[in-house]
Amino acid sequence: MRVVVVGATGNIGSGLVDLLAADGHEVVGVARRPPTAGWARQQAEWHAIDVTSIDAVEELAAVMRGAEAVVHLVFGFQPSHDSRYLRQLDIGGTRASLDAAIVAGVPHFVDFSSLGAFSPRADDDPVDESYPTGGNTTLPYSRHKAAVERLLDGEEARGRIAIAxxxxxxxxxxxxGGSLLRYTYPVWVPTLVLRHLPVLPLDRGFRAQFVHIEDLADAVVRVLEQRATGAFNIAGDGEVRQPDIAAILGARPVHFPWRWLRGLAALSWALRLQAVDPGWLDLAAAAPRMSTERARRELGWSPRFDAAAAVTEALEGMMHGAGKDTPALRPRHWARELLDVLRRGPVSYRHVI
Structure with a gap:
């Protein structure tokens, strides 16, 4: 199967490309900055395309002709201080990719929504794919995910392409790890500090679902091979709570209420001391717990890694600045990143990070 992966060098895209190539599929990778060397370069046929460009639909359609499926992954949460650009990237980029797939005659389009598309939870019961996707209004990422859901609803009604x-x-x-540090960790703080945190100030009610990239990529391949349509919640078994995060970091958990944490995040974000939009804390506090029953039942999918294993890998990767041989996942080198900020400004303002 010839599969075009739009946004193929990032956290999810790189894992998906690896699995598709290992399974013998013909992979076409699209990214603003394709890899130029290393193992990632050998995994796919690569094309440099910016989905926000005026010629994006034409360029993407040329690459997509003859493909049996397109997987669209491009979405951003940096630069967090440029919401206009993020809207163009998130919603406009998805529209461009979808239009190009239709022009090229691709029969199957797989879009990456997320937990962030869901409306705030009503209670603690797990929600299935029918739960409202109104997003969280305080976070541009979440609002954009909800807007893309409406875009896909409209295209499904037209019936021009099968959508998952x-x-x-x-x-x-x-x-x-390296990319998470660039996106979320204050550049002026050495990575070494993360390995020696004495305390973890976090609301004792914190809990989150995680999925390992290998399990997520497996779910996507099953969707592609079965030409499945509709929505699929994907998460590892179990949840991660405040004491679990503290144990991985070797820190003592300290209860820090959401409202205090949110206020501190908002102030430090406004002062450009850190790059994470405080709306992410609103999402973390209100996100529903997802049921993965549909993926298990219809795709025959089940995770090999639980939530604890997935978050342990991510945090250990952050503590050591780990990465991969793509521009988006390059390892973090603190001094180099600091110099880059001094030359080009913080990631919360830069379009290419």
């Missing part, structure tokens, strides 16, 4: 929607929880694996 992946809704994963937080995704963890070791190679994502």
């Amino acid at each position: 929607r992946m809704r994963p929880s937080l995704v963890g694996h070791r190679a994502s």
Whole structure:
């Protein structure tokens, strides 16, 4: 099967490309900055395309002709201080990729939605794929995910292409460590500090679902091979709570209420001391717990890694600045990153990070 992966060098895309290539599929990778060397370069046929460019639909359609499926992964949460660009990237980029697939006659389009598309939880019961996808209004990422869901609803009604929607929880694996540091960790703080945190200030009610990239990629391949349609919640077994995170970091958990944490995050974000939009804390506090029953029943999927294993890999990757041989997943080198910020400004303002 010839599969075009749009956004093929990031946290999810790189894992999916690896599995598709290992399974013998013909992979076409699309990214703003394709890999130029190393193992990643050998895994696919690569094309450099910016989905926000005026010629994106034409360029993407040329690459997609003859493909049996397209997987669209491009979505951003940096630069967090440029919501206009993020909207263009997230919603406009998805529209461009979808339009190009239709123009090229591709029969199957797989879009990556996420847990962030869901409306805030009503209670603690697990929710299935029919739960409302109104997003969290305080976070651009979540609002954009909800807007893309409406875009896909409209295209499904037209019936021009078969559409599947992946809704994963937080995704963890070791190679994502360097990129997570660039996106979320204050650049002026050495990575070494993360390995020696004395305390972890976090609300004692924190809990989160995680999925390992290998399990997520397996679910996507099953969707592609079965030409499945509709939405699929994907998460590893179990949840991760405050004491679990503290144990991995070797820190003592300290209860820090959501409202205090949110206030601190908002102030430090406004002062450009850190790059994470405080709306992410609103999402973390209100996200529903997903049921993965549909993926298990219809795809025959089940995770090999539980949530604890996935988050352990991600945090260990962050503590050591781990990465992979793609521009988006390059390992973090603190001094180099600091110099880059001094030359080009913080990641919360830069379009290419």
